[in-house]
Amino acid sequence: MHTGSWKVLGAKMLKLVEKVLQRNTDATAQAILDAARSCILYGGANPSITDIAKKAGISRPTVYKRYRNVTEITADVLTQELLELLDIEDIPDNGPLFVRYIVQMAAKVRDNALLQIIINEEPDLLLTYQFERLGRSQLAIIDVLAYLIERVPGINKEN
Numbered sequence: 001m002h003t004g005s006w007k008v009l010g011a012k013m014l015k016l017v018e019k020v021l022q023r024n025t026d027a028t029a030q031a032i033l034d035a036a037r038s039c040i041l042y043g044g045a046n047p048s049i050t051d052i053a054k055k056a057g058i059s060r061p062t063v064y065k066r067y068r069n070v071t072e073i074t075a076d077v078l079t080q081e082l083l084e085l086l087d088i089e090d091i092p093d094n095g096p097l098f099v100r101y102i103v104q105m106a107a108k109v110r111d112n113a114l115l116q117i118i119i120n121e122e123p124d125l126l127l128t129y130q131f132e133r134l135g136r137s138q139l140a141i142i143d144v145l146a147y148l149i150e151r152v153p154g155i156n157k158e159n
Helices: 004-009 011-020 027-043 049-056 060-066 070-085 095-111 113-121 123-132 136-151
Strands: none
Touching: 027 049, 027 060, 027 070, 027 113, 049 060, 049 070, 070 095, 070 113, 070 123, 095 113, 095 136, 113 123
């Protein structure tokens, strides 16, 4: 994940994103995720561990040291993808800009190639990710939105 643009959101958000993705901070884990993303984009929503390992230039046992199965890898790819979609250049500083930000983020999710492949080819995976794996990305997205809402003047913080 390229966290440079998250610096705009301040140290608090950068720390949150790094915490959410802490398991994926080493080069090998990132190579696995990059390879899995590429396999999904160019080969479909259900790559094998062998496909991912080959693409990453590592052995299958190395992949299994970090991940139990492809579903777990794909879930982390989705986490990264969703957090990347939240990337913005300017923090919304008023209600209308915040609404525009939310609409833009929804459009990015709708138009994202990786998410479209998963939705079209393996929709159950997305459901599993969303409901059974409630955690890192969903909580991160909630934290990002809460952080942004706190920074928008004129929004009642108690509602």
